[in-house]
Amino acid sequence: GEDVEQSLFLSVREGDSSVINCTYTDSSSTYLYWYKQEPGAGLQLLTYIFSNMDMKQDQRLTVLLNKKDKHLSLRIADTQTGDSAIYFCAEISNQAGTALIFGKGTTLSVSS
Amino acid sequence: DAGVTQSPTHLIKTRGQHVTLRCSPISGHKSVSWYQQVLGQGPQFIFQYYEKEERGRGNFPDRFSARQFPNYSSELNVNALLLGDSALYLCASSQEGGGGDEQFFGPGTRLTVL
Numbered sequence: 001g002e003d004v005e006q007s008l009f010l011s012v013r014e015g016d017s018s019v020i021n022c023t024y025t026d027s028s029s030t031y032l033y034w035y036k037q038e039p040g041a042g043l044q045l046l047t048y049i050f051s052n053m054d055m056k057q058d059q060r061l062t063v064l065l066n067k068k069d070k071h072l073s074l075r076i077a078d079t080q081t082g083d084s085a086i087y088f089c090a091e092i093s094n095q096a097g098t099a100l101i102f103g104k105g106t107t108l109s110v111s112s
Numbered sequence: 113d114a115g116v117t118q119s120p121t122h123l124i125k126t127r128g129q130h131v132t133l134r135c136s137p138i139s140g141h142k143s144v145s146w147y148q149q150v151l152g153q154g155p156q157f158i159f160q161y162y163e164k165e166e167r168g169r170g171n172f173p174d175r176f177s178a179r180q181f182p183n184y185s186s187e188l189n190v191n192a193l194l195l196g197d198s199a200l201y202l203c204a205s206s207q208e209g210g211g212g213d214e215q216f217f218g219p220g221t222r223l224t225v226l
Binding site for chain 2: 031041042044045048090093099100101103
């Protein structure tokens with residue numbers, strides 16, 4: 001079945017880079033997403049990558065995709081305290097419309 | 113422009129009761145999806161509607177139902193509530209509901225079942 005796995009916690013110091021990793025199972029996924037959720041808030045789309053790309057950069061965010069290993073990563077450069085949140089990796093389901101299949105989320109804690 | 117809105121913000125119900133949650137998509141968006149997020153977990157897909165038709169359904173019991181209205185707003189209904197239904201219910205809208213469409217999430221409805 002479809003499943004998305006993420007490490008649960010990451011702690012970094014302000015100014016360092018953060019790397020959040022994710023593995024997915026559906027090799028036919030056309031889009032892969034990173035969402036951010038702050039306490040008490042809904043989900044905010046940070047970035048996405050199309051499956052025919054290896055890398056996508058957007059300001060402080062870099063997404064790397066390894067299709068062979070079904071591995072996705074999100075790098076946040078110069079991490080700030082405002083980046084503290086839960087980050088979710090998601091893939092498109094091919095079994096239920098265009099539903100998103102989410103991982104359990106990685107809690108990023110940034111200390112000053 | 114207003115984003116996705118959901119009502120109510122919070123809700124407390126007892127076991128066996130019924131609940132209706134509401135969602136208004138972004139203006140111009142024709143697709144609405146519902147997700148359940150249990151504390152400490154990622155969102156789980158419940159339903160997707162496009163142009164008032166069900167496009168997809170997740171692995172949830174028949175106690176869960178939904179519909180989409182001509183103005184593209186949507187309701188999620190849950191019957192015979194169980195303690196395990198306590199969760200944040202998220203609504204997301206997109207223009208066409210296709211794979212490349214960005215889904216915009218609302219702030220959610222926090223349901224507590226006692």
